[in-house]
Amino acid sequence: MINLTINGQQHELDVPDDMPLLWALRDVIGLKGTKFGCGISECGTCTVHLDGVATRSCMIPVSAARGEITTIEAMAEDAVGKKVQQAWLDLGVAQCGYCQGGQIMSATALLKKTPDPDTREIADAMAGNLCRCGTYNRILAAIERAADKEASS
């Protein structure tokens, strides 16, 4: 049995130790906000927070996912996450939207650690999150907008 703490809730799962967290979230627990994109930590679509750190859930086995796991479903209850989501809406960032949950998770992790990042810090933090629709300029602007709000609040 594997014990996971996800969005503040305890889950006991009967799954193999080596099952990546992504599939436990999606197929076993039914949290479908975290998406599958590549399976090899190359695209960031599956990003969750593990103890606040942006983590690719497609490669981390459930047995190694010890700590507080937070997914996109819980971001609206997170003060920084909520601001990031609002900035995304204000600037019309999303096109298809499939990668945007992962983008928001990476952006939120960045702003929690670095409340006022410069362009280089944003680009470094977001380098592992791909968007085939090509929304990067708006993602960058939205992170800056969320950071401004953070600084002024």
Add this chain to the structure above:
Amino acid sequence: MSQSDDTLLLANVSRRGLLKGMAVGSALLLAARWDMALANEKAQFGAGAMPGGWVDNPNVFIHIDSDGVVTIINNRAEMGQGIRTSLVMVAADELGADWDQVRAQQANADQDKYGNQNTDGSRSMRHWYQPMRRAAAGARLMLEQAAANQWDVPVHEVRAEVHKVVHRETGRELGFGELASAARELDVPGRDALVLKSDSELRFIGKESGLINGELKSAYPKAVDGEDIVTGKAVFGADVDLEDTLYAVVARPPVYGAKVKSVDDKEALEVTGVKKVIRIEGTGQPAAFNPLGGVAVVASNTWAAMQGRRALRIEWDTAPAGDNADYTSDAYRKSLEKAAQSPGKVIRQSGDVEAALNDADQRVSATYYMPHMAQAPMEPPVAVVRISDGKAEAWAPVQNPRATREGIAAIMETDKENVTVHQTLLGGGFGRKSKPDFVNEAAHLAKEFEGQPVQLQWSREDDIQHAYFHAVSVDHLEAGLDAEGKATSWRHRTLSPSIASLFSPDPKHKGEFEMGMGFNTMPFSIPAIRLENPPAPAHVRIGWFRSVYNLPHAWAIQSFAHEMSVAAGKDHRDYLLELLGPDREVHNLTVGDGWNYGEDPDLYPIDTARMRRVIERATEEAGWGRETGKGRGLGLAFHHSFVSYTAIVFDVEVDDEGELTIHRADIAFDCGPQANPERIRAQMEGSCVMGIGIALKSEVTFEDGVAQQDNFHNYLIPGMKDAPKVIRVHLIDNPDDAMGGAGEPGLPPVAPALCNAIYAATGKRIRRLPVGDQLS
């Protein structure tokens, strides 16, 4: 009103739980009757020429609940272009609905009811703008009539305002919700009774909002799926939540056309969670939308299915694949380059090109290469199918729900009426999801599990190795210039495998619709022109990729025009305008294009004045001609596609190590009237970034018929650091021409403009894509 609960439930396809009961109840309909004779009206061009045509019956698209919630049906696939917001907004504006009380509902696959649903060709808005406005205007008139009846006044004395109808003289008013039930009983007005709103009465259509070139000018009307997307609630193909779902992956033949010789599934069946191993027979070549065949592993979760697939021992028989098993990209490129040296099938000819080339003071010649690419939407193909009691239900992110429905029906050997296809959001499409092969695979498996949903997931490896690839291409151009550098002759040979090879024996030549994408429509005013198409066989599945054959044609023609300007010693912009010659409208048939994106040539001529205008605007905005300094330069390209016009100027810098920085992109775009400028800008920005990937990074190569790239570590697509520092989009104010597309026309000029800028910065000419390490 008994249906309010249903209506609210049905309001948003993205809401969890609603997918189980998505039937559109007839009780929701506003009114009773529609003149089918009018609805069946056929046209030669545009939406009318599409299978299923158009429908503008308010009953089909607009439902108003007693509490005032307006549900508008969207019948086009949402894949990131924003059509679920834009088209619903068009109807809401014409209706006079309060945007906060509008819900979008996705249509199921039913072309008989909804009209054409095939979302491709950048035509959702241009084909559906008028029908949706008419549907909304009809509903508005019915609400007005209902109010007039209730107040016992003539209908011309009442007027719909925002979400209510008012009687000015007496100050009485009734909300849309209060009128819905009475309006429902009325006859639908005839088309000749409809009066569409004037521009001054519109609140959303054509209005700039949101983020404009880095500045938030005004609040953007809430995107239909925006909130669900940022909170993780949006439902894509793999996100339907059904009881007892089984999960499957398929091992497909590595070479197109190969078959399973033998399979040992002993170890696979020992993997925890694996339920069954099933062989899927492919139909061989041409594959069309049929499964490639192979071996499926069905399990209790996706991970187990993937582990099971890894444990399969499969021997493939490549004999049925024929010479596809010898397909190797380097050798193929060389064979096309060789074929490009000989004359091909003549597609268009004027004047004596050979004589003009021989008489030229200067000859310019170049050969351009664009590789195979995979669409690689962030959501890999995925579908859920459940079959019970001879009926199928599917949930799938598909661009073509009609083909999806008919494909499942064919597999079940039943009528399409027994198949329900729920169209989920698409996590990107780009042409890949025009082909419902992955849904057909799921249907084959679902037949084995009566009553149980089977979710068929493609891995990224599957997606890249078994894509419907963008056609590889070689374009060879030659031009003659006179002593002043003026072009006297132009010869262009284009070679690519055809998409037709997917559906019929390989024709080895491009079809009419493929050449109509910017090849035979080449707009330059040159005395002697000859366009040829030598043969090129297909060895993999070739398919639509955003902008399709416009990509290689624009890449070659716009790169070559720049090379000519350099040879002539003239400014590139001035040279392009000279090549275009005097403003004129060209009928597509006069240049041998019998296709014209399916549009009426009178409404949609090839207009060189519009080309000139986008070139002028993009160059003006970019500060064309300014001093850029060493290692930095501006590059320009333009292209006409999907009956719209785009020009791009890039400002780039290349340092001594060959590191490229894209400082800015200035994009001028003319699509005629703009329904939702906010999303048009987004499409231009996204096309710019995707095009940069095409120019710099993306390539699939083959060795012995096997794709050599398999995930994002070796099939490269752009990331944030590849995007221009600044993208500025300049929309041409042109309400007078007919509406054009916006999803694809931003893409074709990106690669040539970027490579022309690289030349301006470095003197290095790129003729082979992707650029890769050619700058270092």
